[in-house]
Amino acid sequence: MNDSVNRHFSRRVFLGSGTAAAAAFAVAGAGGGALVGAPAAAAAPAGPVPVINPVVPQRADPWLMKHTDGKYYFTGSVPEYDRIIVRSSPTIAGLGSAGEAVVWTRPASGTMGGHIWAPELHHFDGKWHIYFAAGDSNDVFRVRIYVISTAAADPTTAEWEPPVRVFTHADTFSLDATTFEHAGTRYLLWAQSDTGVNSSLYIASMSSPTALSSAPVRIAVPTMDWETRGFKVNEGAAVIKRNGRIFVTFSASATDANYCMGLLTADENADLLDAASWAKTPTPVFTTNEGSKQYGPGHNSFTVDEAGNDVLVYHARSYRAIVGDPLYDPNRHARVQRLHWNADGTPNFGVPVGDGELPVRLEPAGALGTFLARDGVNVAAAAAPALGASQFRIAPGYAKKNSVVIEPVLTKGRYLRVQGSAVTIAATEGSSSGFLERAGLSNRAGMSFESVDFPGSYLTLRDGILALAKVGKNERPAATFFLRS
Numbered sequence: 494m495n496d497s498v499n500r501h502f503s504r505r506v507f508l509g510s511g512t513a514a515a516a517a518f519a520v521a522g523a524g525g526g527a528l529v530g531a532p533a534a535a536a537a538p539a540g541p542v543p544v545i546n547p548v549v550p551q552r553a554d555p556w557l558m559k560h561t562d563g564k565y566y567f568t569g570s571v572p573e574y575d576r577i578i579v580r581s582s583p584t585i586a587g588l589g590s591a592g593e594a595v596v597w598t599r600p601a602s603g604t605m606g607g608h609i610w611a612p613e614l615h616h617f618d619g620k621w622h623i624y625f626a627a628g629d630s631n632d633v634f635r636v637r638i639y640v641i642s643t644a645a646a647d648p649t650t651a652e653w654e655p656p657v658r659v660f661t662h663a664d665t666f667s668l669d670a671t672t673f674e675h676a677g678t679r680y681l682l683w684a685q686s687d688t689g690v691n692s693s694l695y696i697a698s699m700s701s702p703t704a705l706s707s708a709p710v711r712i713a714v715p716t717m718d719w720e721t722r723g724f725k726v727n728e729g730a731a732v733i734k735r736n737g738r739i740f741v742t743f744s745a746s747a748t749d750a751n752y753c754m755g756l757l758t759a760d761e762n763a764d765l766l767d768a769a770s771w772a773k774t775p776t777p778v779f780t781t782n783e784g785s786k787q788y789g790p791g792h793n794s795f796t797v798d799e800a801g802n803d804v805l806v807y808h809a810r811s812y813r814a815i816v817g818d819p820l821y822d823p824n825r826h827a828r829v830q831r832l833h834w835n836a837d838g839t840p841n842f843g844v845p846v847g848d849g850e851l852p853v854r855l856e857p858a859g860a861l862g863t864f865l866a867r868d869g870v871n872v873a874a875a876a877a878p879a880l881g882a883s884q885f886r887i888a889p890g891y892a893k894k895n896s897v898v899i900e901p902v903l904t905k906g907r908y909l910r911v912q913g914s915a916v917t918i919a920a921t922e923g924s925s926s927g928f929l930e931r932a933g934l935s936n937r938a939g940m941s942f943e944s945v946d947f948p949g950s951y952l953t954l955r956d957g958i959l960a961l962a963k964v965g966k967n968e969r970p971a972a973t974f975f976l977r978s
Contacts, residue, residue, distance in 0.1 A: 543586070544585055546848055547848065548589050549588055554808060554825075556794045557796045558796055564582065564583055566648060568613070570612070574607075575598060577641075578595055605627040605629065605639065608636060613671055617674065620644045623648075626669065627639055627656075635666075636666055663685065667684065667686070670683040671730050672702075684726075689725070690714060690726070693727055694728075694741075719751075719753055722747060722751035723751050724747045727743050731794045734761065736839075738759065739760075740757070742756055752789035753780040754791050756773070757771045779807070780844075784844070786905045792808055793805060794806045802978070810824050811847075830845070843881050844884075849888055850887070853884070854977040857954045859970030860957075865959060865974070866878035867883075867904065871918070872959040874958075881902055882903060886899070890926070890928070892945040896929055898927065898928070904918050910925050927945035929943045934972050939974055940976060
């Protein structure tokens, strides 16, 4: 996602282009314990399309990586918890309609015949490796960590080697293994049952893809209120290294709307096998948001978009109420959004941005360094607004062909609406919320928004507040906005 966006493509090419996202998906392959690769044919590219959340429906615990071949590879938990899938696409946007290969299915009985959870796809030492958790057929929750590997170039068509168990310090409930390399050492990071809690986070160095080379060290225990709602859980760790630090996100609490993400941080020069090297942020960094209608965000991964910007990948539901056990509710969908960074080098996760096209931030040409932000029912320019408050979704409108509506991320279902000369945030059923995208009046690299109902009048920043007005020559910068990701 580039920091400035060409007006002809605007937000529609954020995170790249490809085939339509959130399309129906095909599942290929079957058979107890089979190691197969049978991807369905992907639809032909149709030119630039928006990235639309959810990117891959009904795929929880999403793992998304960009490989050295330039392609994106995706895997995640399926609602049936019975198989491991992989799909690939040249773009993130194309993943929704990409063919899906079943690369492994659980056996009909015995070891690994139970719940299959949270696969992660990694490539190192010249091979692909998928780490996953599996229960047994006679006890689906007797979950342990396993890995399958292949030297094939394409993981979607590969013949995979039989699963190998990764043994930890105890033969107890263990899951959500991830691996990363730092300063020449490869590490495994995972969740395991612990005294008095459901799961804590552990780390150890590795001597091979299947074996540890150090004693496991516990680096996080769920003790805070936001980590212990429903269940006492730290799980689903993911690693991103930036700005001289190693950041580990993890998920906490029950898998309903209480599910959220926490953050551990270590200095890049610290001993990662020393628990004292890791500091836990005291509050969650990514949580349920009623404004954007996103519930239980978590079990994330990280990747980069086609322009090299950091991207947060996670699952969430678009409703709070769940019938029955949330573990068996199928609608934890895979989603993506831009990962931002604070001035101090720490990640700024913002809020889960909700269903639909990815949002933008609007920087007024007449007040560079500020962004439009929701201020109650009004929109004002602010120098350092909260990320979520300054994100807007520009979506196809209904008032006129090629019109758009502008929806603040934090007020899903409410739009910028013209009421006289005022612009407020309100629910709308009419065309008063419709705008036409025009080349920036003062700079064609920006964009101006002309009212459908009041031709010749534009969204304009006046005295720091967004209004609708006829625009004179000197006011053109106030009616021109640069779209930032």
